[in-house]
Amino acid sequence: MITLSSDFGSPYPAAMRGVILDRCDARLVDVSHEFPRHDVRATAFWLRETLPYFPPAVHCVVVDPGVGTDRDAIVVRVGRHALVAPDNGVVLPVARALAGLDPGESLADATHQTVEAYVVDDADAASSTFHGRDVFAPAAARVHEVGVAAVGGMEGVEATDRDALVDCTLPAATVEGDRAEGEVLVVDDFGNAVTNVPGGFLADAEAATVNGERVPVGETFAAVPEGEQLVTVGSHGNVECDVNRGRGDEAFGLGPADEVTLERC
Amino acid sequence: MITLSSDFGSPYPAAMRGVILDRCDARLVDVSHEFPRHDVRATAFWLRETLPYFPPAVHCVVVDPGVGTDRDAIVVRVGRHALVAPDNGVVLPVARALAGLDPGESLADATHQTVEAYVVDDADAASSTFHGRDVFAPAAARVHEVGVAAVGGMEGVEATDRDALVDCTLPAATVEGDRAEGEVLVVDDFGNAVTNVPGGFLADAEAATVNGERVPVGETFAAVPEGEQLVTVGSHGNVECDVNRGRGDEAFGLGPADEVTLERC
Amino acid sequence: MITLSSDFGSPYPAAMRGVILDRCDARLVDVSHEFPRHDVRATAFWLRETLPYFPPAVHCVVVDPGVGTDRDAIVVRVGRHALVAPDNGVVLPVARALAGLDPGESLADATHQTVEAYVVDDADAASSTFHGRDVFAPAAARVHEVGVAAVGGMEGVEATDRDALVDCTLPAATVEGDRAEGEVLVVDDFGNAVTNVPGGFLADAEAATVNGERVPVGETFAAVPEGEQLVTVGSHGNVECDVNRGRGDEAFGLGPADEVTLERC
Numbered sequence: 157m158i159t160l161s162s163d164f165g166s167p168y169p170a171a172m173r174g175v176i177l178d179r180c181d182a183r184l185v186d187v188s189h190e191f192p193r194h195d196v197r198a199t200a201f202w203l204r205e206t207l208p209y210f211p212p213a214v215h216c217v218v219v220d221p222g223v224g225t226d227r228d229a230i231v232v233r234v235g236r237h238a239l240v241a242p243d244n245g246v247v248l249p250v251a252r253a254l255a256g257l258d259p260g261e262s263l264a265d266a267t268h269q270t271v272e273a274y275v276v277d278d279a280d281a282a283s284s285t286f287h288g289r290d291v292f293a294p295a296a297a298r299v300h301e302v303g304v305a306a307v308g309g310m311e312g313v314e315a316t317d318r319d320a321l322v323d324c325t326l327p328a329a330t331v332e333g334d335r336a337e338g339e340v341l342v343v344d345d346f347g348n349a350v351t352n353v354p355g356g357f358l359a360d361a362e363a364a365t366v367n368g369e370r371v372p373v374g375e376t377f378a379a380v381p382e383g384e385q386l387v388t389v390g391s392h393g394n395v396e397c398d399v400n401r402g403r404g405d406e407a408f409g410l411g412p413a414d415e416v417t418l419e420r421c
Numbered sequence: 422m423i424t425l426s427s428d429f430g431s432p433y434p435a436a437m438r439g440v441i442l443d444r445c446d447a448r449l450v451d452v453s454h455e456f457p458r459h460d461v462r463a464t465a466f467w468l469r470e471t472l473p474y475f476p477p478a479v480h481c482v483v484v485d486p487g488v489g490t491d492r493d494a495i496v497v498r499v500g501r502h503a504l505v506a507p508d509n510g511v512v513l514p515v516a517r518a519l520a521g522l523d524p525g526e527s528l529a530d531a532t533h534q535t536v537e538a539y540v541v542d543d544a545d546a547a548s549s550t551f552h553g554r555d556v557f558a559p560a561a562a563r564v565h566e567v568g569v570a571a572v573g574g575m576e577g578v579e580a581t582d583r584d585a586l587v588d589c590t591l592p593a594a595t596v597e598g599d600r601a602e603g604e605v606l607v608v609d610d611f612g613n614a615v616t617n618v619p620g621g622f623l624a625d626a627e628a629a630t631v632n633g634e635r636v637p638v639g640e641t642f643a644a645v646p647e648g649e650q651l652v653t654v655g656s657h658g659n660v661e662c663d664v665n666r667g668r669g670d671e672a673f674g675l676g677p678a679d680e681v682t683l684e685r686c
Numbered sequence: 687m688i689t690l691s692s693d694f695g696s697p698y699p700a701a702m703r704g705v706i707l708d709r710c711d712a713r714l715v716d717v718s719h720e721f722p723r724h725d726v727r728a729t730a731f732w733l734r735e736t737l738p739y740f741p742p743a744v745h746c747v748v749v750d751p752g753v754g755t756d757r758d759a760i761v762v763r764v765g766r767h768a769l770v771a772p773d774n775g776v777v778l779p780v781a782r783a784l785a786g787l788d789p790g791e792s793l794a795d796a797t798h799q800t801v802e803a804y805v806v807d808d809a810d811a812a813s814s815t816f817h818g819r820d821v822f823a824p825a826a827a828r829v830h831e832v833g834v835a836a837v838g839g840m841e842g843v844e845a846t847d848r849d850a851l852v853d854c855t856l857p858a859a860t861v862e863g864d865r866a867e868g869e870v871l872v873v874d875d876f877g878n879a880v881t882n883v884p885g886g887f888l889a890d891a892e893a894a895t896v897n898g899e900r901v902p903v904g905e906t907f908a909a910v911p912e913g914e915q916l917v918t919v920g921s922h923g924n925v926e927c928d929v930n931r932g933r934g935d936e937a938f939g940l941g942p943a944d945e946v947t948l949e950r951c
Contacts, residue, residue: 157442159435165875167718167732170689174739177687177715184715185442185449188432193876194931202432209439209554221931224906284905286921289739345430346458375549376489391436391551401459401486422707424700450707450714453697467697474704474819610695611723640814641754656816666724666751 157213158296161187161203162288163194164218171286172216172293179297182214194221196246198342198412200324201350204249205392212236214304216288216296219246224284229276229291230321231299231307235269238304240276240296242287245324259326263318273321274313329353334420340410341394347403348396349410353418355389361420366397366408370421377401387418422478423561426452426468427553428459429483436551437481437558444562447479459486461511463607463677465589466615469514470657477501479569481561484511489549494541494556495586496564496572500534503569505541505561507552510589524591528583538586539578594618599685605675606659612668613661614675618683620654626685631662631673635686642666652683687743688826691717691733692818693724694748701816702746702823709827712744724751726776728872728942730854731880734779735922742766744834746826749776754814759806759821760851761829761837765799768834770806770826772817775854789856793848803851804843859883864950870940871924877933878926879940883948885919891950896927896938900951907931917948 158176162169169189176182187206192198199219207215212235220227220242228243234254239247252259255266263271281290295312302310329338329352338353358364361373364387372379374386377400385407390396395418398404405411423441427434434454441447452471457463464484472480477500485492485507493508499519504512517524520531528536546555560577567575594603594617603618623629626638629652637644639651642665650672655661660683663669670676688706692699699719706712717736722728729749737745742765750757750772758773764784769777782789785796793801811820825842832840859868859882868883888894891903894917902909904916907930915937920926925948928934935941 166720167736168874170715170717170736171739173715173717174736174741178739178741185435185438187435187438190431206432206435206439209436209443211439211443222906222908225908283919283921285907285918285926289921344433376487377550378487378490388550389548391548391554396550450700450703452700452703455696471697471700471704474701474708476704476708609698641752642815643752643755653815654813656813656819661815 157185157211158182158300159185159187159207159210159213159215160189161191161199161215162189162218163191163199164189164288168286168288171289175289175293176297179294180301182297182300185213187215191219192342192412195219195412196221196244196324197326200246200249201326201341203247204253207237207250208253212304214238214240214296214300215247216292217241217247218288218292220244220287223287227322229278229287229295230316231274231276231295231313232263232321233270233272233274233304233307234266236304238299238307240292240299243275243322245322248321248323249326259328263321271318272308273316273318274307275316277312277314327352331357336418338416338418340412340414340416342412343405343410347405348390348398349405349408350390350392351395351397351416351418353395353416355393355395357418358387358389358395358420363421365419365421367417369408422450422476423447423565424450424452424472424475424478424480425454426456426464426480427454427483428456428464429454429553433551433553436554440554440558441562444559445566447562447565450475450478452480456484457607457677460484460677461486461509461589462591465511465514466591466606468512469518472502472515473518477569479503479505479561479565480512481557482506482512483553483557485509485552488552492587494543494552494560495581496539496541496560496578497528497586498535498537498539498569498572499531501569503564503572505557505564508540508587510587513586513588514591524593528586536583537573538581538583539572540581542577542579592617596622601683603681603683605677605679605681607677608670608675612670613655613663614670614673615655615657616660616662616681616683618660618681620658620660622683623652623654623660623685628686630684630686632682634673687715687741688712688830689715689717689737689740689743689745690719691721691729691745692719692748693721693729694719694818698816698818701819705819705823706827709824710831712827712830715743717745721749722872722942725749725942726751726774726854727856730776730779731856731871733777734783737767737780738783742834744768744770744826744829745777746822747771747777748818748822750774750817753817757852759808759817759825760846761804761806761825761843762793762851763800763802763804763834763837764796766834768829768837770822770829773805773852775852778851778853779856789858793851801848802838803846803848804837805846807842807844857882861887866948868946868948870942870944870946872942873935873940877935878920878928879935879938880920880922881925881927881946881948883925883946885923885925887948888917888919888925888950893951895949895951897947899938
């Protein structure tokens with residue numbers, strides 16, 4: 157199985173599908189091609205929250221604002237998963253998650269899973285602007301063909317130091333007593349503003365302030381009437397700023413990377 | 422085969438794909454993840470017009486504004502199809518269609534097809550806001566694994582009264598002679614305003630008024646010059662208000678649930 | 687394998703998937719359902735740049751502003767590929783590409799590949815407005831079932847003259863010395879304005895003017911600071927007007943079919 161993730165929209169992913177299917181018989185599964193454009197950190201968050209639900213697979217990820225520069229193309233093997241991506245940090249958080257590591261830990265500290273890192277030779281890429289088609293899709297197909305466990309013996313890759321990869325750290329919130337200072341990691345398609353404040357912060361609270369605005373804490377969106385604001389613990393375990401059947405980002409005036417101060421009340 | 426329908430946009434459907442593929446080897450087919458958000462009735466219409474074209478399958482449907490409340494998760498078996506969905510009516514119109522029933526009839530009246538209803542145990546759901554991932558996808562995978570005909574013997578479901586399910590009735594138009602009073606059911610991606618007036622109303626008419634505005638009746642969009650309004654009988658058999666190569670909703674000033682009075686002339 | 691291409695958005699492609707899967711066991715691969723609406727020429731460009739990356743397949747293409755008129759439904763066989771589409775020119779450029787022909791050449795001149803053309807009998811179509819579901823999807827399934835090489839013996843098709851098909855010619859740019867006059871073929875989802883000027887025009891140039899505005903020539907988007915304009919040679923080999931991490935169409939004021947004059951400097 158090869159999964160595909162990008163910020164390409166349409167139709168560029170089709171060329172990647174064609175390249176892969178021309179080389180191997182893998183099952184193809186789209187994760188998303190609507191990841192926030194050029195946004196490595198937001199994509200890294202979504203991948204961390206999504207790919208661990210998949211069975212072992214080759215995950216081909218192309219959110220790559222540095223395409224064509226000297227940034228490397230890499231393969232990170234974590235157990236029976238392989239992540240094929242640009243070396244810009246986009247797969248580091250999910251690599252840690254798959255390896256059973258905490259956010260601050262190094263891939264070199266993995267003990268539960270085999271973690272290996274490789275650089276892909278991309279000297280022969282046909283274009284400087286579409287490595288999804290010319291580098292990452294062919295590499296994913298090759299990893300699928302040789303098998304994740306044998307990636308080290310594959311032609312066109314060279315082992316590299318697991319600690320030498322470009323990292324991407326999702327910012328941590330500061331929680332002190334009844335006050336949390338964090339930020340918005342992503343806004344989802346429903347308009348829910350997903351913060352980095354751990355959901356446990358809301359435990360047993362009936363209401364909270366979001367940047368000074370008091371709203372109910374709800375277990376579900378429908379805990380408040382249609383069109384009204386609330387905070388919930390989202391499916392990723394973080395505090396979300398929502399509107400029942402509406403857009404939380406607009407109601408709270410919050411966008412990606414905006415600062416959020418929460419107070420329990 | 423498992424089909425997926427939701428109003429999730431992207432990337433939430435990917436977690437459902439991962440959950441299913443981690444549990445079974447079903448072929449996955451997307452119906453749409455762009456169904457009108459929180460709109461049970463519009464989605465019910467599209468499902469009724471779409472799913473009957475599929476071969477027997479498990480259809481996993483998540484348009485679920487009441488997620489996390491005490492609404493049930495259900496499985497409706499109709500012959501060799503199974504519909505896995507929240508108990509909010511979203512699959513009732515397509516269940517009737519698959520069972521060969523008319524819009525007003527009860528599922529309990531089905532004689533051509535076996536129709537059974539089950540409640541899914543969702544007490545252990547990991548989240549209160551993403552039952553697509555935590556309840557419906559796992560249930561769809563389990564139905565696929567045991568087989569639609571054996572769903573009654575599956576763990577985690579309990580038979581329920583077919584007449585106890587929450588219903589969703591698409592409104593019927595009133596046709597009297599040359600006048601029809603109805604409403605817009607959905608606006609499609611082309612901007613065609615699909616009404617609930619049966620296409621037969623336009624038989625042999627050369628023109629009609631839509632809320633007083635006279636336009637030609639066309640068999641095809643191209644029956645009028647580019648940019649001009651017309652009414653046609655759409656692919657679902659209902660009267661549509663269209664513009665050739667343009668948006669009928671804008672030209673006619675019509676949106677979902679708006680009233681429409683048609684007169685043949 | 688059957689690939690699907692349309693300008694349908696969602697959910698109409700689902701009915702096509704259902705119709706095909708009800709008739710055969712083909713692997714289904716979406717190319718795009720977001721092709722520029724009613725835009726035969728832009729779709730023809732994207733298909734030419736995308737389908738040749740696929741292994742042999744049946745390609746079902748429905749960008750069809752003339753649906754329901756007397757335009758034919760056709761199958762064009764090129765070697766082991768089959769293109770099922772309306773006879774409006776949308777598949778002619780990719781047919782030439784698959785046949786190894788130059789843009790100006792006739793399909794009848796193909797010598798490297800077997801090229802055959804057929805008209806599909808669509809007299810029994812259930813609707814006048816959704817031939818994707820009622821004509822093209824069933825035809826694609828039938829071609830898949832009989833096999834591309836045997837399409838001539840298939841029921842419901844009749845051989846036609848390869849030169850009688852409606853053509854679609856992508857306009858060619860005029861290059862004289864350091865000056866090129868062309869136009870924008872498409873704007874991609876990133877906002878890159880893709881022109882018809884061959885990339886070779888920029889060889890060794892460090893800067894160029896676009897309709898009088900001087901910008902750097904870059905090998906990659908990141909050759910200029912974030913937010914700044916440049917021209918590059920895109921992945922299709924043509925000159926693109928871009929902004930690093932931004933939208934070239936907006937910065938240059940360019941849309942599809944707009945004229946572009948480039949000068950090397």
